[in-house]
Amino acid sequence: MNINKLKGGIFGVTIGDALGVPVEFKSREFLRVNPVKDFLGYLCWNQPPGTWSDDSSLTLCLIDSLINGFDIEDIGQKFANWYQNGYWGAHHKVFDVGGSIRCSLERIIAGESARFSGGFFEYDNGNGSLMRILPMVYFLQNERSIEERFMKIREVSSITHANLRSVLSCFIYTEYALLLLKGDDKYLAYQKIKKQLVDFVEEKDFNQREIKLFERVLIQDIFDINESEIKSSGYVLHSLEASLWCFLNTDSYQEAVLKAVNLGDDTDTTAAITGGLAGLYYGYDKIPENWKKEVARFNDIESLIENFYTKLENEIYC
Numbered sequence: 509m510n511i512n513k514l515k516g517g518i519f520g521v522t523i524g525d526a527l528g529v530p531v532e533f534k535s536r537e538f539l540r541v542n543p544v545k546d547f548l549g550y551l552c553w554n555q556p557p558g559t560w561s562d563d564s565s566l567t568l569c570l571i572d573s574l575i576n577g578f579d580i581e582d583i584g585q586k587f588a589n590w591y592q593n594g595y596w597g598a599h600h601k602v603f604d605v606g607g608s609i610r611c612s613l614e615r616i617i618a619g620e621s622a623r624f625s626g627g628f629f630e631y632d633n634g635n636g637s638l639m640r641i642l643p644m645v646y647f648l649q650n651e652r653s654i655e656e657r658f659m660k661i662r663e664v665s666s667i668t669h670a671n672l673r674s675v676l677s678c679f680i681y682t683e684y685a686l687l688l689l690k691g692d693d694k695y696l697a698y699q700k701i702k703k704q705l706v707d708f709v710e711e712k713d714f715n716q717r718e719i720k721l722f723e724r725v726l727i728q729d730i731f732d733i734n735e736s737e738i739k740s741s742g743y744v745l746h747s748l749e750a751s752l753w754c755f756l757n758t759d760s761y762q763e764a765v766l767k768a769v770n771l772g773d774d775t776d777t778t779a780a781i782t783g784g785l786a787g788l789y790y791g792y793d794k795i796p797e798n799w800k801k802e803v804a805r806f807n808d809i810e811s812l813i814e815n816f817y818t819k820l821e822n823e824i825y826c
């Protein structure tokens with residue numbers, strides 16, 4: 509594996525996240541007049557420029573755990589350590605946590621297994637598992653069984669988000685990213701993934717009402733949808749659609765993440781999810797240097813990625 513695609517994906521998440529943090533909840537109309545073009549500081553969460561949030565913290569916790577192999581309880585414990593102690597916090601503390609994540613991690617802290625900690629109701633479909641799933645793409649790159657990949661993605665999502673809608677969103681995203689990692693063109697990979705996923709869900713005989721919700725991603729061409737119909741809230745389906753839309757309608761990392769931020773609303777997470785795809789696809793060396801210099805805990809993230817890369821290259825896992 510090319511380390512450029514690993515560093516690109518992970519820094520892609522953290523930098524996208526950090527670009528969005530100061531303007532979280534700002535409307536699209538506001539950002540149309542005052543577009544974000546660079547790191548800003550303070551504003552929404554009163555954090556210095558380059559500060560990333562829960563999206564990146566949980567992504568980095570996941571890597572930290574995967575370095576020692578796949579252990580769902582250990583991943584849950586690392587997430588709980590972030591929530592309680594700011595482990596892998598941008599400044600070693602927590603300033604933002606979503607509702608489903610809070611409930612799930614409190615269950616783990618109270619002694620529940622990470623296999624049963626996630627919310628599974630329809631209202632537990634925020635973007636909190638999609639925003640931190642990217643490391644699984646690298647971990648599963650040599651796993652040939654789609655069934656096995658699905659099971660692992662489901663387990664990792666379900667620590668906090670166990671509803672099928674969240675699981676399937678994570679799975680579509682990771683399957684797509686997997687093709688990008690293997691070097692496919694982004695439009696070709698999108699068409700391939702649509703067919704592959706439609707076949708997969710048909711075979712699994714999932715609830716058709718649920719599958720219908722993915723029609724704009726899996727049957728239509730999401731990139732052809734008008735911007736006014738692309739929502740950027742904290743709902744997982746909106747985040748999946750918006751991230752694919754931003755990535756497929758732009759030609760560089762910078763353009764993709766800024767488009768995501770400037771959609772407004774859940775700016776940090778839309779940009780983190782978009783940034784993961786774009787960073788992986790275009791590569792680390794295409795991420796603007798000034799953003800790499802300014803992102804919080806650059807050296808710590810770089811060491812963590814290098815450690816992960818070494819483990820992956822030794823092919824300990826799949």
Ligand SMILES: [Mg+2]
Nearest residue numbers: 561562563776
């Ligand atoms: Mg966040």
